Amino acid sequence: MHTFQTKNLNFLHCHSISFKINVTEILGLSGASGSGKSRLLRALADLDEHEGDVFLDEINQQRQPPHQWRKKVALLSAETHWWFDTLGAHFSQQDSPAFSNDLNALGFSKKCMQWRVARLSSGEKQRFGLLRLLQNKPQVLLLDEPTANLDENNSRLFEKFVIQYLFNNKACAVWVGHDVQQLKRICTQRYLLENGELKHVD
């Protein structure tokens, strides 16, 4: 049974942030721009300074080497960055049938691996960014407005794909977004970050 939880997390102006997510659950998080949503995800991935505890099962974040923690608790930022010329160079396990299936599930084919990174749209970058992140088989996904640049149809594909991943890998997720309908559809618990506090939404 995997659980991901925080106890009294403090960073910037945000304080006493506590929540608990069970396996296959998605926690929905919304809030005004600048309320600290992205900073919360960065703190969970240990990319920013913060106080308080974060646990994956019994593992304390601060007791793990940071790079190993970030493989298990993986952050997909709103903007992804790429350094090789072609998309394929960023992926190490392209030949497995599972990888082809994942590509298809998000609306792509294996040919896409030859694309040049410079011509990717922001919606494509977000979807390939997720696939790149999943190569580490993370147990917690921290998704920062992952469907912000996708149309309705592709958003649905993305949601289905993430839910499938959580079930297959006994993982859970934090999903930051502004679309209330979407969050209601996929999340088991919803929160609002406002004035530095995390408020439960019924």
Place this chain on the structure above:
Amino acid sequence: MLITLDALDLSMAALLVLLLGGLSAYMKLGVSQQLYIAAARTTVQLLLIGLVLKTLFASTSIIFILFISFIMISVAGWEILSRQQRKLKGWWGFGVSTGSLFVSSFLITLLCLFAVVQADPWYSPQYAIPLLGMLLGNTMTGIALGIDRLIQNAWQQRPQIEQRLMLGQTASEAISGLRREAMRAGMIPIMNSMAAAGLVSLPGMMTGQILAGAAPVEAVKYQILIMFMISSGTGLGVISVLWFISKRLFDERERLCFKQLLKE
């Protein structure tokens, strides 16, 4: 017979420097003030050292020669810091730059004096001081370029480095590409000198020795010795300084963190 330069000869060359400064000011390239300061410094510093060099070479006191070397290394370390576009934190920056010069220039000069030149006494100033000076002058350029390239790139490519961290890379993996580039930047000047020596440029020390009447083959041997010392010294110096700085670019939780490295 040496042709002596009079004031008119020097002022013609100075006029060229003035013209360059004027052109740079006109094109808003922002180097004219630094250029004038550097030109004034080179004039004053060389005049002063020219006056005392005879006395210095006549000295036999090891304490005095070590003291002079210490001053040379400190000044070179200070110059490395002032060449940086983003200023390193005071004493730490000074410690790293002088420390790397100590490894790259002082220790290599010592090795060369003991094992190769074998003058009597080993610290004979007419060998020790010019050797150390040539090493410092060259390695200081390489180290300054290496630091500048690493920090500028890390600053500009911050999103990419953090993306690598998000993918579970260690701090060292996340910055390996930048380190390679900084190493290359630091080594370019001496690589150029070695590749061009004899074909494009005649190194100053060798030419001077030949003009002063030394056998060409002897002068060439000295020049090769110097080139090898400079390249290995520069390499060691850049490696050590890149190691220190890339450690300092990340905090203990492998987060990219400029505040412990740079001034506000």
